[in-house]
Amino acid sequence: MxxxxxxxxxxxxVFGYPGGAVLPIYDEIFQDQGIKHILVxxxxxxxxxxxxYARSTGKPGVVLVTSGPGATNAVTGITDAxxxxxxxxxxxxxxPTFMIGSxxxxxxxxxxxxxxxxxxxxxxxxxDALAGTIHEAFHVATSGRPGPVLVDIPKxxxxxxxxxxxxxxxxxxxxxxxxxxxxxxxxxxVAAMETAERPIFYTGGGVINSGNVASxxxxxxxxATGFPITSTxxxxxxxxxxxxxxxxxxxxxxxxxxxxxxxxxxxxINVGARFDDRITxxxxxxxxxxxxxxxxxxxxxxxxxxxxxxxxxxxxxxVLEDALRIWKARGRKVNKEGLAKWWAQIEEWQAxxxxxxxxxxxxxxxxxxxxxxxxxxxxxxxxxxxxxxxxQMWAAQFLGFEDPHRWMTSGGLGTMGYGLPASxxxxxxxxxxxxxxxAGDASFLMNLQELGTxxxxxxxxxxxxxxxERLGMVRQWQELLHGERYSHSxxxxxxxxxxxxxxxxxxxxxxxxxxxxDDAIMEMIRYDxxxxxxxxxxxxxxxxxxxxxxxxxxxxxxxxxxxxxxxGTTGAVLV
Amino acid sequence: xxxxxxxxxxxxxxxxxxxxxxxxxxxxxxxxxxxDNEAGVLARVIGLFSGRGYNIESLTVAEVDHTxxxxxxxxxxxxxxxxxxxxxxxxxxxxPVHRVQDLTVxxxxxxxxxxxxxxxxxxxxxxxxxxxxxxxxxxxVDSTLESFVFSVAGATEKIEAFADLMRPLGLxxxxxxxxxxxxxxxx
Numbered sequence: 001m002x003x004x005x006x007x008x009x010x011x012x013x014v015f016g017y018p019g020g021a022v023l024p025i026y027d028e029i030f031q032d033q034g035i036k037h038i039l040v041x042x043x044x045x046x047x048x049x050x051x052x053y054a055r056s057t058g059k060p061g062v063v064l065v066t067s068g069p070g071a072t073n074a075v076t077g078i079t080d081a082x083x084x085x086x087x088x089x090x091x092x093x094x095x096p097t098f099m100i101g102s103x104x105x106x107x108x109x110x111x112x113x114x115x116x117x118x119x120x121x122x123x124x125x126x127x128d129a130l131a132g133t134i135h136e137a138f139h140v141a142t143s144g145r146p147g148p149v150l151v152d153i154p155k156x157x158x159x160x161x162x163x164x165x166x167x168x169x170x171x172x173x174x175x176x177x178x179x180x181x182x183x184x185x186x187x188x189x190v191a192a193m194e195t196a197e198r199p200i201f202y203t204g205g206g207v208i209n210s211g212n213v214a215s216x217x218x219x220x221x222x223x224a225t226g227f228p229i230t231s232t233x234x235x236x237x238x239x240x241x242x243x244x245x246x247x248x249x250x251x252x253x254x255x256x257x258x259x260x261x262x263x264x265x266x267x268x269i270n271v272g273a274r275f276d277d278r279i280t281x282x283x284x285x286x287x288x289x290x291x292x293x294x295x296x297x298x299x300x301x302x303x304x305x306x307x308x309x310x311x312x313x314x315x316x317x318x319v320l321e322d323a324l325r326i327w328k329a330r331g332r333k334v335n336k337e338g339l340a341k342w343w344a345q346i347e348e349w350q351a352x353x354x355x356x357x358x359x360x361x362x363x364x365x366x367x368x369x370x371x372x373x374x375x376x377x378x379x380x381x382x383x384x385x386x387x388x389x390x391x392q393m394w395a396a397q398f399l400g401f402e403d404p405h406r407w408m409t410s411g412g413l414g415t416m417g418y419g420l421p422a423s424x425x426x427x428x429x430x431x432x433x434x435x436x437x438x439a440g441d442a443s444f445l446m447n448l449q450e451l452g453t454x455x456x457x458x459x460x461x462x463x464x465x466x467x468x469e470r471l472g473m474v475r476q477w478q479e480l481l482h483g484e485r486y487s488h489s490x491x492x493x494x495x496x497x498x499x500x501x502x503x504x505x506x507x508x509x510x511x512x513x514x515x516x517x518d519d520a521i522m523e524m525i526r527y528d529x530x531x532x533x534x535x536x537x538x539x540x541x542x543x544x545x546x547x548x549x550x551x552x553x554x555x556x557x558x559x560x561x562x563x564x565x566x567x568g569t570t571g572a573v574l575v
Numbered sequence: 576x577x578x579x580x581x582x583x584x585x586x587x588x589x590x591x592x593x594x595x596x597x598x599x600x601x602x603x604x605x606x607x608x609x610x611d612n613e614a615g616v617l618a619r620v621i622g623l624f625s626g627r628g629y630n631i632e633s634l635t636v637a638e639v640d641h642t643x644x645x646x647x648x649x650x651x652x653x654x655x656x657x658x659x660x661x662x663x664x665x666x667x668x669x670x671p672v673h674r675v676q677d678l679t680v681x682x683x684x685x686x687x688x689x690x691x692x693x694x695x696x697x698x699x700x701x702x703x704x705x706x707x708x709x710x711x712x713x714x715x716v717d718s719t720l721e722s723f724v725f726s727v728a729g730a731t732e733k734i735e736a737f738a739d740l741m742r743p744l745g746l747x748x749x750x751x752x753x754x755x756x757x758x759x760x761x762x
Binding site: 123145298300 | 614615618619622626657661664669670671
């Protein structure tokens with residue numbers, strides 16, 4: 001019945017790991033060839049793979065795990081999906097209903113444990129309710145602000161026979177978030193757009209979650225108005241990096257021009273972003289002179305962090321459609337004079353060229369490695385995943401995304417170990433595409449067992465490890481904020497990544513000379529199978545620009561030079 | 576103070592600014608939340624409050640619609656206006672929540688709770704307790720030669736006032752139901 005429900009929901013792939021409490025479902029999967037099951041090596045990997053699948057397709061990712069440790073291992077991935085609003089349906093086995101509460105073997109209070117990290121969850125105690133609950137789970141996961149849901153199914157419920165209901169016959173819950181924004185408020189926002197001298201679009205993952213139409217509408221709106229646009233980490237690709245109004249990513253490691261424009265604007269149009277603390281810096285000094293519009297489908301995002309003047313609750317696609325229509329009907333007005341001055345100012349900021357770094361012909365600079373990766377893979381049908389840390393920020397800065405769904409990264413939770421399993425999920429969804437996981441050496445080790453999954457299913461995922469033998473971001477903070485006391489932030493006893501790749505049946509490449517970099521990247525791309533590319537990079541490179549935590553957007557550190565000056569002037573904390 | 580201008584209130588061990596950016600007046604609000612009476616729904620609501628650091632001053636819950644399996648949770652909470660708004664939005668987006676009403680802002684409402692007080696006293700104090708109970712329209716629901724159990728119903732302030740008076744007279748134990756509240760008027 002579970003497999004039938006999944007099929008009726010249009011599921012083609014399930015990421016899972018069997019165990020005692022889900023054996024009846026695995027038996028169904030064995031006998032019914034309608035669903036492809038990807039056997040991961042750890043349940044956390046299943047959850048991240050499902051995230052990668054979901055983020056790269058827009059469809060919900062499905063996870064199947066057993067009770068107890070199966071479910072608890074999945075918790076990190078579920079939490080990650082909650083923070084980044086990724087639609088995911090987790091089915092977990094549970095001990096039989098008559099044993100619940102008895103501390104049975106592999107029993108855990110899964111609905112209790114996952115209550116705060118799912119959008120909603122259910123314990124199904126009656127087989128007749130099973131199909132309906134699974135259908136409702138898909139509805140909740142994918143409607144409104146997407147997120148993970150979990151259905152906990154005791155083993156006796158799996159064994160018993162019950163009545164199956166199809167999705168359209170299933171009882172409709174009352175959960176139905178509104179998607180249309182308030183027209184009056186949208187009109188007010190449009191009026192503000194007509195007169196604004198220094199407007200900016202600040203977009204986020206909500207645009208991507210809303211679907212491709214939302215990205216199309218956003219592009220049309222940006223081109224038609226000529227407003228500059230920046231995006232959060234989660235929103236990269238909604239507007240193309242090659243677009244002429246693109247300022248680059250904003251935030252703690254965002255581009256100078258994007259952050260300065262956010263600070264100096266007089267109208268901020270937040271489209272599907274949530275004023276995260278990595279974005280706002282010091283709240284009190286966040287964009288002090290602007291009126292703010294906020295389009296978000298989640299009412300709790302509005303005024304949570306930043307008070308806004310034009311709150312619009314609704315789906316990004318629907319609201320942009322209305323806004324664009326109203327703006328056109330009112331005569332396509334913008335403040336041309338103001339905009340021209342604004343762009344002149346922005347161009348001055350752009351001229352600073354904040355991503356400049358000192359290249360070397362002796363050692364590979366991580367920024368250079370990514371520039372070459374970008375140059376050599378740009379034309380490909382390409383999907384990029386990352387782990388978490390410096391490499392992630394550099395990837396966001398140096399790689400360009402032309403379309404939504406091409407960029408998979410753990411933004412809200414910042415989960416090291418996300419990238420490898422996510423790349424597997426992406427490759428499963430897009431078997432013919434080039435899928436690259438930009439990784440750090442430390443993050444990669446957190447879920448490296450999934451190399452076995454890549455190998456088993458012939459998934460040619462490319463693991464591009466920028467190996468600095470450090471926990472680079474931790475090291476950077478320790479340098480800047482903890483007196484260069486590098487407490488446990490280096491990687492000792494690293495494995496030989498080439499041999500590691502070979503041990504899992506893949507290919508390993510190591511490169512340390514900048515002159516060999518291009519050849520190594522090409523070799524990685526051309527190899528038909530999983531590759532670990534061990535790219536030995538500068539060990540002490542810091543990621544800039546950087547807004548120090550608790551600082552406003554206009555006090556960015558631009559590079560080593562500015563940091564050294566900063567250290568010289570004080571020393572109380574740094575020395 | 577430092578190169579990165581870490582402000583007072585930030586921990587030396589952290590670069591995060593730990594000051595409350597919106598320190599404002601703390602308000603008390605009574606919220607009525609209508610939910611599906613399904614397993615774990617109370618845990619969800621309470622988990623929201625503990626997980627996000629909101630306060631619960633009082634909480635009552637009971638099924639009020641047996642055929643529709645709906646329960647009504649009445650929560651008295653405190654916070655800045657921004658926090659109160661956030662609490663309502665967070666409650667409102669939960670899947671089993673049908674309706675969130677802020678009785679403090681949605682026009683006049685009545686609030687009542689029931690409390691039981693055990694007062695142990697003899698002689699003049701015992702008589703005084705009985706006289707005060709009469710003034711507060713408290714009922715004696717249990718009595719021995721050395722003690723009374725009083726039952727008082729009313730607004731929270733009345734219950735508090737009665738408790739304050741009983742304390743010097745030998746109040747030894749209190750049980751309160753928490754607040755139940757409804758808006759006034761026909762709707």
